[in-house]
Amino acid sequence: MNKQLTFLASVMLMVCLMAATPPGKPGKRLSRPSAAERSPARPNAPKIPFIDRQNMNLAVKPGDDFYQYANGEWLKKNPVPASKTSWGSFGILYEKSLDAMKSLLEEAAKNPGKGRLHQMVGDFYASGMDSITIDQKGFDPIKADLARIDQVKSKADLMNEIAYQRSQGSTMFFSLYVAQDRRNVNKYVVQFVDGGTTLPDRDYYLKNDARSQKVRDAYRDNLTKMFGMIGEESSRAAANADAILTLETALANAQMTRVASRDPIKTYNKLTVADFSEQTPGINWGELMPKLGIPGQDTVLVQSLSFYHSMDSLLTATPVEALKAYMRWNLLKSAAPYLSTPFVNQNFAFNKVLSGQKQLTPLWQRRSRLIDGSLGELLGQLYVQQYFKPEAKERMLVLIDNLEASFKEHINAVDWMSADTKKRALTKLSTFKRKIGYPDKWKNYEGVIIRPDDFYGNVRATQKWWYTDNVSRLGKPVDKTEWGMTPQTVNAYYMPVNNEIAFPAAILQFPFFDAEADDAINYGGIVAVIGHEMTHGFDDQGRQYDADGTLRDWWTKEDAANFTKRADKVKEQFAGFRVLDSLKVNGQLTLGENLADLGGLAIAYDAFKKTKQGRGNAKIDGFTPDQRFFLSWAQVWRTNMLPESQAQQLLTDPHAPDQFRCNGPITNLDAWYEAFNVQPGQTLYKAPDQRIKVW
Numbered sequence: 001m002n003k004q005l006t007f008l009a010s011v012m013l014m015v016c017l018m019a020a021t022p023p024g025k026p027g028k029r030l031s032r033p034s035a036a037e038r039s040p041a042r043p044n045a046p047k048i049p050f051i052d053r054q055n056m057n058l059a060v061k062p063g064d065d066f067y068q069y070a071n072g073e074w075l076k077k078n079p080v081p082a083s084k085t086s087w088g089s090f091g092i093l094y095e096k097s098l099d100a101m102k103s104l105l106e107e108a109a110k111n112p113g114k115g116r117l118h119q120m121v122g123d124f125y126a127s128g129m130d131s132i133t134i135d136q137k138g139f140d141p142i143k144a145d146l147a148r149i150d151q152v153k154s155k156a157d158l159m160n161e162i163a164y165q166r167s168q169g170s171t172m173f174f175s176l177y178v179a180q181d182r183r184n185v186n187k188y189v190v191q192f193v194d195g196g197t198t199l200p201d202r203d204y205y206l207k208n209d210a211r212s213q214k215v216r217d218a219y220r221d222n223l224t225k226m227f228g229m230i231g232e233e234s235s236r237a238a239a240n241a242d243a244i245l246t247l248e249t250a251l252a253n254a255q256m257t258r259v260a261s262r263d264p265i266k267t268y269n270k271l272t273v274a275d276f277s278e279q280t281p282g283i284n285w286g287e288l289m290p291k292l293g294i295p296g297q298d299t300v301l302v303q304s305l306s307f308y309h310s311m312d313s314l315l316t317a318t319p320v321e322a323l324k325a326y327m328r329w330n331l332l333k334s335a336a337p338y339l340s341t342p343f344v345n346q347n348f349a350f351n352k353v354l355s356g357q358k359q360l361t362p363l364w365q366r367r368s369r370l371i372d373g374s375l376g377e378l379l380g381q382l383y384v385q386q387y388f389k390p391e392a393k394e395r396m397l398v399l400i401d402n403l404e405a406s407f408k409e410h411i412n413a414v415d416w417m418s419a420d421t422k423k424r425a426l427t428k429l430s431t432f433k434r435k436i437g438y439p440d441k442w443k444n445y446e447g448v449i450i451r452p453d454d455f456y457g458n459v460r461a462t463q464k465w466w467y468t469d470n471v472s473r474l475g476k477p478v479d480k481t482e483w484g485m486t487p488q489t490v491n492a493y494y495m496p497v498n499n500e501i502a503f504p505a506a507i508l509q510f511p512f513f514d515a516e517a518d519d520a521i522n523y524g525g526i527v528a529v530i531g532h533e534m535t536h537g538f539d540d541q542g543r544q545y546d547a548d549g550t551l552r553d554w555w556t557k558e559d560a561a562n563f564t565k566r567a568d569k570v571k572e573q574f575a576g577f578r579v580l581d582s583l584k585v586n587g588q589l590t591l592g593e594n595l596a597d598l599g600g601l602a603i604a605y606d607a608f609k610k611t612k613q614g615r616g617n618a619k620i621d622g623f624t625p626d627q628r629f630f631l632s633w634a635q636v637w638r639t640n641m642l643p644e645s646q647a648q649q650l651l652t653d654p655h656a657p658d659q660f661r662c663n664g665p666i667t668n669l670d671a672w673y674e675a676f677n678v679q680p681g682q683t684l685y686k687a688p689d690q691r692i693k694v695w
């Protein structure tokens with residue numbers, strides 16, 4: 001995910017349908033044209049079925065591997081393209097978004113005189129596509145910052161420089177942002193979280209298996225080469241690389257695990273600024289915070305005090321020269337993708353080892369993604385004008401109503417929850433806020449100046465804006481109109497502190513949604529996605545927030561225990577899945593998402609059974625309504641992924657691999673067994689009393 005969007009995701013405490021949209025490559029598309037392309041303009045075009053047998057592997061029994069049965073031929077015909085790390089329904093739709101962004105950006109670049117919006121996105125794009133100017137500059141754009149870091153002589157200088165760099169958009173040693181207080185959601189509060197490392201997960205620093213070792217070796221090599229490229233002689237570059245690895249390993253060791261950081265209570269530590277300073281004797285937060293642009297605060301939230309204890313000790317124990325090398329590295333690594341070709345190539349050489357991607361993503365796609373991440377709501381205004389149909393919003397509202405009605409029945413019907421807790425659950429359900437398509441109020445990035453000939457300057461200007469915009473909300477009323485994703489994003493999210501669900505314009509397309517499709521397709525697709533997001537409000541994390549979004553326990557002890565007993569079964573089910581022979585799915589890390597998939601699919605199925613098609617038995621293209629519902633669910637998840645990226649996903653992503661998101665939940669639904677005549681002895685078969693039902 002783009003850096004700014006990742007930042008926003010943490011600020012907004014959201015849970016998403018998918019981790020990230022993989023980088024794109026032109027030329028590929030879903031096997032089915034969009035409704036618009038099939039419309040009256042081409043009345044005689046052959047109809048491509050919504051469930052296409054040519055994508056299935058009919059030699060596999062549905063009960064042995066439903067994912068392969070539904071997608072086997074598609075998976076064979078669609079290997080991961082060389083400039084990508086995975087390829088599936090989400091990535092292909094994002095490809096379409098990128099194509100759309102490209103044409104909008106090119107158009108804007110030709111017409112910068114059309115107004116501020118066109119000037120900003122157009123000139124940003126033009127500056128980013130001008131590789132001749134970018135190459136001529138080498139690493140000149142970061143020389144002034146490197147010189148500033150070079151001036152650091154003491155610990156006091158160092159703290160000032162950390163604060164200055166943070167105010168300009170660079171994060172070093174630790175992370176902070178301003179977000180709603182989970183226990184007082186109408187107020188913003190400064191939140192300090194773990195950070196300071198480069199590799200995607202702390203395990204890469206701490207584990208000694210071959211895979212982690214290989215990544216560390218490549219990282220050391222990358223550090224040495226990058227330092228060499230900014231003029232450091234080789235022995236000094238190598239010594240810096242060692243110092244950085246030592247420092248980052250210590251920071252990684254102090255960080256919470258991903259599983260622990262999912263706990264909203266353990267990560268909620270409120271203390272006064274004075275107490276925080278007492279916890280970290282080497283850092284006076286009262287002095288530092290105004291320099292970070294957050295003056296006048298008396299309390300802060302800290303994710304884990306032990307991380308800040310360790311960071312404080314490390315700052316004291318590490319020689320200033322090593323700390324300066326670490327700062328230079330942080331500047332360099334965030335700048336590298338935007339500097340001249342040698343820096344871009346070296347950065348990619350290291351990413352290759354991490355992700356397995358074979359070829360660099362084309363320049364126009366990298367730039368489109370960058371602008372999506374940094375000025376995405378300007379680009380989004382152009383995107384929705386051209387690509388979003390208002391009818392889709394109307395249809396979505398009806399589908400959400402239907403899903404909500406089905407969810408209500410499910411809550412009323414569960415036999416493990418007391419009447420009081422049910423009442424509160426129903427209140428929460430009825431107060432979900434809905435965001436569809438695009439924001440009512442757009443961000444306008446006030447104060448950002450974009451120049452056609454200063455690409456890196458533009459990148460920094462937007463990074464600075466994001467930070468300043470974030471911290472300047474302190475003391476202001478909470479803005480509940482804000483979105484955590486741009487309209488051109490293929491994803492969806494639930495945000496517990498606002499109790500809201502959001503569906504950007506770009507996910508409202510086939511295979512999730514098509515206005516012309518039969519209900520089975522839309523209910524197995526977008527309605528199950530709606531169900532997924534709503535169930536997040538009642539998963540192991542989300543259930544700890546009340547209808548107002550406040551982190552507050554509204555469950556009786558017994559009801560909570562009953563819930564946990566069921567959730568534990570889902571955890572066990574997913575912990576039993578393996579990929580790449582030896583790597584296991586982390587059942588605890590992925591629990592919230594797996595609960596959301598299971599609940600979402602079960603509730604969407606019952607909502608489907610209320611439609612005319614769901615009540616009937618008429619086959620389409622040879623499949624019954626129920627079969628089509630489950631096949632639609634399966635085709636949403638078809639994905640090929642490179643092994644390196646798969647290994648990384650298992651460590652970092654709270655979502656299970658897609659084949660298990662397909663096969664895991666269905667085995668808990670009786671209707672799936674009936675629809676495909678699944679019998680004992682088949683691989684996926686579970687006896688009726690083993691099927692898990694939470695909601």
Ligand SMILES: [Zn+2]
Binds near residue numbers: 016018532533536593
């Ligand atoms: Zn989710």
